[in-house]
Amino acid sequence: MRAEPAHPLTGGGGAVAFGAAEPAWNNFQYRFTADDFARVRGFIYRNAGISLAPGKMDMVYSRLARRLRATGVESFAQYLDLVESGDPQxxxxxxxxxxxxxxxxxxxPHHFRLLSERLRQHRDQRQVAIWSCASSSGEEPYSIAMTALDALPAGAGVSILATDIDTNVLGRGSEGIYPVDQLPKIPEPYRKRFFLRGEGNNEGFIRVKEELRxxxxxxxxNLLDGQWPMRGKFDFVFCRNVMIYFDRPTQLAILERISRVLHPDGLLFVGHSESLHHAQELFRVCGNTTYALRS
Ligand SMILES: C[S@@+](CC[C@H](N)C(=O)[O-])C[C@H]1O[C@@H](n2cnc3c(N)ncnc32)[C@H](O)[C@@H]1O
Incomplete structure (x- = not known):
């Protein structure tokens, strides 16, 4: 059993230890042992802050088996050697x-209602800055953009930074193409204003218009990165449904850094199951899963 090395952001080795008694998965294409799983857990924890629960062994197998096939290696142990060797790709x-x-x-949706109320009160000409810090494939930042373009008084500008660790989803977000069955989730008045419907080969898809893009x-x-490259502060930060993957020391370290990039009058939105009890010195409740800086 490998010792858990220190976490780069929090200094602790926070992933839960994995019992060594788990049987190897010999019935599957690749042998996947308890030691392999422990290596995966340690490595994703150190590199992305993600604490994989002990029960996620099946999920990890099916997600990584594709990578084993793509790289042509013969075992998980070989694949993990490749990843740990520092091959950036x-x-x-x-x-x-x-x-x-x-x-x-x-x-x-309550976050977007509150965002809209706040933006309607925006009086100065300063551009509003918003950060969606785990933006996934773009639905969240584009929802923010629609709300802002609708609510801001004429002449006021907005810029939205959408970041994520996962380059696949970022690619999808930049493309801005979604299945047409997503339309019902978008308020009716925004559908025509902000989306184009695909025709011909693009039938079945919608695409965000240039105004939104x-x-x-x-x-x-990567929220764990030592340096966050942005300068200036954000009026709103959306950090939703990502902290659930982190342990408490990692959450706290990230929340502390968010508090430093949030405007004194700004708001932080978190996911429905992410309370900030442990960060009460930094943030105070300001609505349903909505927080403002304490000082
Ligand atoms: C469940 S999605 C949440 C998407 C969106 N915020 C929402 O609430 O609908 C979680 C996202 O967090 C991203 N993520 C996980 N670890 C991260 C990290 N260390 N830094 C940045 N993003 C991370 C994942 O790639 C994923 O896209």
Whole structure:
């Protein structure tokens, strides 16, 4: 059993230890042992902050077996040697395979109602800056963009930074093409204004219009990175449904950094199951899963 090395952001080795008694998965195409799984857990924890629960062995097998096939290696042990050797392409593919990207347009709609109210009161000409820090495939930042373009008084501008660790979903977000069955999640008045319906080969898809695309910038950012490259502060930060994958020390370290990039009057939105009890010194409740800086 490998010792858990220190976490780069929190200093602790927070992933839960995995019992060594798990049988190898000999009935599957690739042998997957308890030691392999422990290596996966340690590596994704150190590189993305993600704490994989001990019960996720099947999920990890099915997500990584594709990478084993693609790289042509013969075992998990060989594949993990490749990832741990520092091959940057495979490290990216490994992280992409293990992230969970579930999202949708206007998910947790109360946040967008509050955002709209706040933006309607925006009086100065300063551009509003918003960060969606785990943007997945773009539904969240585009929902923010629609809300902002609708609510902001004429002449006021908005810029939305959409970041994620997973380069696959970022690519989908930049393309801005979604299955047409997503339309019902988008408020009716926004559908025609902000989307084009595909025809011919593109039948069955919708595409965000230029007006929306223009205000959203997609960039890769690992929340664990030592340096966050942005300058200036954000009026709103959406950090939703990502902290559930992190342990408490990692959450706290990230929340502390978010508090430093949030405007003094800004708001932080978190996911429905992500309370900030442990960060009460930094944030105070300001609505349903909505927080403001304490000081
Ligand atoms: C479940 S999705 C949430 C998407 C969106 N915020 C929402 O609430 O609908 C979680 C996202 O967090 C991203 N993620 C996981 N670990 C990350 C990290 N260390 N840095 C940045 N993004 C991360 C994943 O790639 C995934 O796209």
């Amino acid at each position: 495979e490290l990216e593919a490994f992280i992409n395979a293990l992230t969970t990207n579930m999202t949708s347009f206007f998910r947790e 223009r205000v959203v910038t997609f960039k890769r950012l």
